[in-house]
Amino acid sequence: MLGRTASSLFWMSRYHERAQNVARLLEVAYRGAMMSHRGQEHGTHWTFALTCSGCDSDFSEKYDELNIRNVTVFLMFSKENPVSVRNSLELARNNARAVRTGITAELWEAINTTWIEFIEVNPQTITQERLPDFLAWVNQRAHLFRGALLNTILRDDGYFFSQMGNFVERTDNTARILNTQYWALLPDSDIVDDGSMERYQWSAILRALSGRRSYRFAYPNARLKAFNIAEFLILRKEMPRSLAHCYNWIADTAEELAQFYSSREPSLDLAKEIASGLSEKQMREIYHDGLHDFLTEFIGKNNQFAQQLSKDYNFA
Amino acid sequence: MADDRTFFNEMLDDAGGARSPYSRLATWLEDKPANFLTKKSRDAEMVFRRLGITFAVYGAQEATERLIPFDPIPRIISASEWRRLSAGIDQRVRALNAFMHDIYHRQEILRAGRIPADLILQNEAFLPEMAGFTPARKVYAHIIGTDLVRVSENEFYVLEDNTRTPSGVSYMMENRETMMRLFPELFQTHRVAPVEQYPELLRRTLESVAPDPSKSAQTIVLLTPGIYNSAYFEHAFLADSMGVELVEGRDLFVDAGKVFMRTTREPEQVDVIYRRIDDAFLDPLTFNPDSMLGVPGLFDAYRAGNVTICNAPGTGIADDKAIYAYVPDIIEFYTGQKPILKNVPTWNCSRADDLAYVLDNLEKIVVKEVHGSGGYGMLIGPTASKREIAEFRKVLEATPSNYIAQPTLALSACPTHVASGVAPRHVDLRPFVLIGDQVRITPGGLTRVALKKGSLVVNSSQGGGTKDTWVLED
Numbered sequence: 001m002l003g004r005t006a007s008s009l010f011w012m013s014r015y016h017e018r019a020q021n022v023a024r025l026l027e028v029a030y031r032g033a034m035m036s037h038r039g040q041e042h043g044t045h046w047t048f049a050l051t052c053s054g055c056d057s058d059f060s061e062k063y064d065e066l067n068i069r070n071v072t073v074f075l076m077f078s079k080e081n082p083v084s085v086r087n088s089l090e091l092a093r094n095n096a097r098a099v100r101t102g103i104t105a106e107l108w109e110a111i112n113t114t115w116i117e118f119i120e121v122n123p124q125t126i127t128q129e130r131l132p133d134f135l136a137w138v139n140q141r142a143h144l145f146r147g148a149l150l151n152t153i154l155r156d157d158g159y160f161f162s163q164m165g166n167f168v169e170r171t172d173n174t175a176r177i178l179n180t181q182y183w184a185l186l187p188d189s190d191i192v193d194d195g196s197m198e199r200y201q202w203s204a205i206l207r208a209l210s211g212r213r214s215y216r217f218a219y220p221n222a223r224l225k226a227f228n229i230a231e232f233l234i235l236r237k238e239m240p241r242s243l244a245h246c247y248n249w250i251a252d253t254a255e256e257l258a259q260f261y262s263s264r265e266p267s268l269d270l271a272k273e274i275a276s277g278l279s280e281k282q283m284r285e286i287y288h289d290g291l292h293d294f295l296t297e298f299i300g301k302n303n304q305f306a307q308q309l310s311k312d313y314n315f316a
Numbered sequence: 317m318a319d320d321r322t323f324f325n326e327m328l329d330d331a332g333g334a335r336s337p338y339s340r341l342a343t344w345l346e347d348k349p350a351n352f353l354t355k356k357s358r359d360a361e362m363v364f365r366r367l368g369i370t371f372a373v374y375g376a377q378e379a380t381e382r383l384i385p386f387d388p389i390p391r392i393i394s395a396s397e398w399r400r401l402s403a404g405i406d407q408r409v410r411a412l413n414a415f416m417h418d419i420y421h422r423q424e425i426l427r428a429g430r431i432p433a434d435l436i437l438q439n440e441a442f443l444p445e446m447a448g449f450t451p452a453r454k455v456y457a458h459i460i461g462t463d464l465v466r467v468s469e470n471e472f473y474v475l476e477d478n479t480r481t482p483s484g485v486s487y488m489m490e491n492r493e494t495m496m497r498l499f500p501e502l503f504q505t506h507r508v509a510p511v512e513q514y515p516e517l518l519r520r521t522l523e524s525v526a527p528d529p530s531k532s533a534q535t536i537v538l539l540t541p542g543i544y545n546s547a548y549f550e551h552a553f554l555a556d557s558m559g560v561e562l563v564e565g566r567d568l569f570v571d572a573g574k575v576f577m578r579t580t581r582e583p584e585q586v587d588v589i590y591r592r593i594d595d596a597f598l599d600p601l602t603f604n605p606d607s608m609l610g611v612p613g614l615f616d617a618y619r620a621g622n623v624t625i626c627n628a629p630g631t632g633i634a635d636d637k638a639i640y641a642y643v644p645d646i647i648e649f650y651t652g653q654k655p656i657l658k659n660v661p662t663w664n665c666s667r668a669d670d671l672a673y674v675l676d677n678l679e680k681i682v683v684k685e686v687h688g689s690g691g692y693g694m695l696i697g698p699t700a701s702k703r704e705i706a707e708f709r710k711v712l713e714a715t716p717s718n719y720i721a722q723p724t725l726a727l728s729a730c731p732t733h734v735a736s737g738v739a740p741r742h743v744d745l746r747p748f749v750l751i752g753d754q755v756r757i758t759p760g761g762l763t764r765v766a767l768k769k770g771s772l773v774v775n776s777s778q779g780g781g782t783k784d785t786w787v788l789e790d
Contacts, residue, residue, distance in 0.1 A: 100552035313580040
């Protein structure tokens with residue numbers, strides 16, 4: 001396989017994951033804005049979506065007012081915002097086009113149809129009333145992409161590289177959301193009133209990571225608690241967006257790749273090191289050493305892994 | 317206007333009866349409800365868009381990927397018509413390859429005075445770097461798309477030879493697939509020669525010209541400029557259906573005179589490159605130093621005989637518009653036979669007599685840029701306005717050697733689905749020829765159709781569409 005093909009498969013999946021994550025953040029913000037909360041500042045929810053996706057300063061350079069219209073256009077449709085859903089879908093499709101010969105017809109059609117239908121949407125028509133349906137559509141298309149990939153692609157090197165892109169992005173997204181909101185997850189903030197800002201924040205974090213409902217099953221008393229939420233999203237392997245789950249997947253995939261090529265590369269060792277570091281950790285230690293430092297270091301390691309992978313396999 | 321002229325109607329004879337290749341189709345068309353073809357066209361368009369069978373339009377800002385309009389009514393060629401056409405094409409492509417071998421070696425044709433030496437030696441398309449080098453099997457142009465037009469029952473003219481990197485073959489194949497999906501019943505009543513073998517034949521052709529054909533497995537790649545190229549879909553399609561890697565210049569490198577591709581593991585040596593980028597971009601060390609698309613050192617590896625490039629660099633000389641007029645001489649010179657297919661009479665504007673005639677008859681004739689393609693930079697006298705003609709006259713007078721001129725041909729017309737129903741529209745034909753260990757001509761080709769009433773410009777960049785082309789079997 002060409003190094004460039006491996007790279008395109010990696011980025012095709014990565015951008016698709018990113019598109020879905022940003023759309024979900026917008027959904028959480030929209031939901032928050034629909035509900036009233038005591039003591040919250042104007043626009044808190046929109047700021048949440050912008051900060052978590054890392055484009056809050058770009059937004060304030062371009063817009064004066066923080067409102068549903070501006071945030072929707074910026075996060076969904078803007079060509080100037082590098083992480084907008086539009087740009088991610090376009091980049092995902094360009095990468096897929098570059099490896100047309102390496103992906104199945106079903107997968108290509110899923111990606112191509114999403115893009116064709118997306119660009120036909122006039123942003124002006126996505127009003128407040130239509131936004132939830134539109135976001136649900138984006139979400140479904142992303143699931144269709146992943147379903148088509150899992151159901152049709154050969155389990156060879158191409159599959160492994162696409163999985164890497166998916167999970168490197170997913171774990172990065174989880175870590176960034178936690179890191180921008182880490183102050184809400186400090187154990188001090190456990191004693192709070194119902195309906196307070198923290199409770200809203202917790203709920204938003206869980207929703208942004210599709211964990212609001214599964215949290216209830218993971219923690220039988222179902223009470224929202226900073227400690228549990230942090231543990232759920234960082235260390236619990238059964239949570240498909242937790243750092244531990246993602247790195248188990250990445251380490252397994254790196255192992256399969258090594259077997260496929262019959263050669264062990266430095267990226268495999270790095271993935272194993274990160275994965276075992278997570279599985280041996282206790283939430284108490286993380287708090288003790290500092291949640292913010294832990295997350296910042298993790299984001300750095302994840303980047304380092306992605307770079308090592310592209311070096312090991314000659315990504316162009 | 318071309319409309320006022322008489323043209324050959326491929327389906328109907330002068331009495332309005334169906335000609336024999338079309339007899340069944342004509343009956344079938346008759347009893348279809350009015351919106352039947354409209355619905356089928358829409359179905360076809362949906363398939364094309366979903367599959368991403370698109371081409372890029374240069375200069376267009378937004379929708380940079382467009383569909384070429386697809387006409388659902390097939391163009392039909394009888395078995396006997398096809399035999400004559402393919403004999404003519406076979407003769408022509410062999411002669412052109414012999415011509416290239418000659419001008420890059422002993423230049424007998426120049427010594428014999430059959431072609432003015434300056435026309436070759438001063439030509440931009442002539443690559444002195446190719447002199448003295450003999451490619452595998454002495455084949456220069458391995459893939460040729462011969463552009464033909466029909467003007468009467470038995471008269472076909474060759475318009476262009478397209479010996480560089482002809483495109484359109486993916487449309488030949490996808491149009492057929494689409495037709496089989498849309499109208500299965502028609503394939504039961506017609507014995508249509510298949511075209512699906514093309515990728516396999518292409519692969520065999522490429523393997524047959526590898527530097528060491530005895531090797532058990534040849535590594536073949538298709539070299540594309542990338543996803544923004546107008547024919548990218550076709551590059552991906554062909555690589556996929558041949559089962560070879562689709563590479564960009566940056567995926568290849570030259571080491572110790574050999575070409576390798578960068579894989580996720582060890583570099584893999586490449587034997588044959590089917591390139592879909594122009595000569596000038598192949599190798600920044602030998603040709604255009606600014607090229608980002610090519611591979612530094614590729615040309616040296618090629619001359620060292622370690623890799624085959626298809627088509628060979630320098631094949632542009634055989635489809636240069638200034639050389640075109642001499643192709644009948646070229647055929648006679650190398651084959652000793654009369655040309656089977658006709659050449660369109662051509663005035664060479666660099667010659668004073670010719671230029672004078674052209675300037676006097678601008679409103680009647682077609683003037684083309686020598687190095688132009690895609691229907692840009694040309695004048696079609698009979699359909700141009702007075703102002704367009706006046707403006708063109710100035711350009712032509714300033715740089716006459718950039719132009720050739722030809723009489724306006726009455727292109728044949730085929731039944732085509734239009735807003736008002738079914739009406740004749742002008743067409744051309746591009747069959748695809750493969751030249752390696754043998755000459756292989758796929759029965760069929762790309763029929764391009766000018767969708768505007770009376771228009772003679774079939775180029776997709778100028779609003780032309782395509783049709784499936786059926787060659788009937790006996």
